Amino acid sequence: MRARARVWDVAVLLLLAVWATPFFWQVRTSFTPDSELLATNRALPASPTTIHYRAVAERSVMPRALGNSLAVATLTTLVALALGLPAAYAIARLPVPGKALLLLVIVASTAFPQIATVSPLYLLMRALGLRDTWTALVMANTSFALPLLIWLLAGFIREVPIEVEEAAFLDGAGRLGVLGRIVVPLVAPGVASAALLTFLASWNEFLFAYTFTATEASRTVPVALALFPGVFEVPWGDIAAASILASLPPIIIVVGLQRWLVHGLVAGALKE
Amino acid sequence: MLTSITLPLLRPVLLIALLFRTLDALRAFDLMFVLTGGGPAGTTETLTVYAYRSLFQTLQLGFGSAIGVVIFTLVMVVAAAYLGVLRRAGATA
Numbered sequence: 529m530r531a532r533a534r535v536w537d538v539a540v541l542l543l544l545a546v547w548a549t550p551f552f553w554q555v556r557t558s559f560t561p562d563s564e565l566l567a568t569n570r571a572l573p574a575s576p577t578t579i580h581y582r583a584v585a586e587r588s589v590m591p592r593a594l595g596n597s598l599a600v601a602t603l604t605t606l607v608a609l610a611l612g613l614p615a616a617y618a619i620a621r622l623p624v625p626g627k628a629l630l631l632l633v634i635v636a637s638t639a640f641p642q643i644a645t646v647s648p649l650y651l652l653m654r655a656l657g658l659r660d661t662w663t664a665l666v667m668a669n670t671s672f673a674l675p676l677l678i679w680l681l682a683g684f685i686r687e688v689p690i691e692v693e694e695a696a697f698l699d700g701a702g703r704l705g706v707l708g709r710i711v712v713p714l715v716a717p718g719v720a721s722a723a724l725l726t727f728l729a730s731w732n733e734f735l736f737a738y739t740f741t742a743t744e745a746s747r748t749v750p751v752a753l754a755l756f757p758g759v760f761e762v763p764w765g766d767i768a769a770a771s772i773l774a775s776l777p778p779i780i781i782v783v784g785l786q787r788w789l790v791h792g793l794v795a796g797a798l799k800e
Numbered sequence: 801m802l803t804s805i806t807l808p809l810l811r812p813v814l815l816i817a818l819l820f821r822t823l824d825a826l827r828a829f830d831l832m833f834v835l836t837g838g839g840p841a842g843t844t845e846t847l848t849v850y851a852y853r854s855l856f857q858t859l860q861l862g863f864g865s866a867i868g869v870v871i872f873t874l875v876m877v878v879a880a881a882y883l884g885v886l887r888r889a890g891a892t893a
């Protein structure tokens with residue numbers, strides 16, 4: 529039985545390795561000098577170099593874009609949590625009229641296609657003077673992150689035993705006190721995974737970032753990556769190095785939050 | 801055990817996963833736009849790329865908005881179909 533489990537483990541790892549091949553290839557490309565890029569018959573470059581990383585760090589918009597992305601994704605996550613936690617609590621616990629319909633509309637709006645709203649939103653941002661600012665991206669990303677966030681968090685909050693909250697009320701806590709000091713700590717794994725999903729969605733968001741930004745003042749990483757190819761050449765090595773840098777922060781955050789996430793992602797949302 | 805107990809019990813979760821993945825695929829934009837821009841000659845042009853190009857590159861604002869509305873309608877039809885199935889599955893599970 530144990531030998532069989534071992535075989536399964538190896539099979540799963542192999543499958544994951546196949547899945548990650550493009551990523552490994554990107555890592556390889558990022559360390560390969562331009563002259564060797566077309567020699568794809570070698571597994572590793574003959575003379576590895578960090579020249580692409582230096583080029584990206586010194587002569588590209590990537591450092592600025594990484595800063596913009598970090599700021600936009602962090603702000604989006606914070607604003608979405610600040611708005612989403614009370615909303616989720618209300619849906620889970622308070623006698624909101626038409627709650628079932630409201631929840632259905634929230635689930636349905638997670639399906640909303642960005643492309644259908646991008647042109648009116650663009651006009652709106654221009655009228656508000658928010659083009660090429662973090663604020664525009666944070667507002668747009670938050671509005672698209674909120675439905676899923678509220679839906680997930682409401683699922684987690686519903687699992688908290690109501691008796692715990694009743695005990696807090698009996699001790700004189702108000703609604704906000706119960707939410708902040710009792711409910712949020714109890715659903716911390718759920719909050720962590722919902723926050724992570726929001727952060728990653730904002731980090732990877734391309735359409736809004738591409739439309740609403742105009743200069744490096746607010747360009748985020750996906751946009752900067754998309755704008756790398758020049759008119760006469762595509763700097764494959766630089767693009768590879770830049771995209772490796774772009775995937776590091778999410779990986780670091782996921783690894784850092786792992787202990788929390790294992791609880792959060794498994795339980796929740798669908799429990800009755 | 802897998803086919804007669806585990807999978808039926810997982811049906812609501814699987815349906816939700818299927819719903820989200822289908823809708824994400826319907827709405828996909830960035831990969832096609834960045835990799836090929838819809839080319840060569842429109843062979844990789846999805847509705848979303850078509851809408852974006854109409855709106856922001858050829859500036860046919862009304863036409864692009866109409867495509868956007870079509871995408872929205874498609875997504876809502878798919879979502880409604882899934883939610884209907886999900887509701888029945890949820891009632892029996």
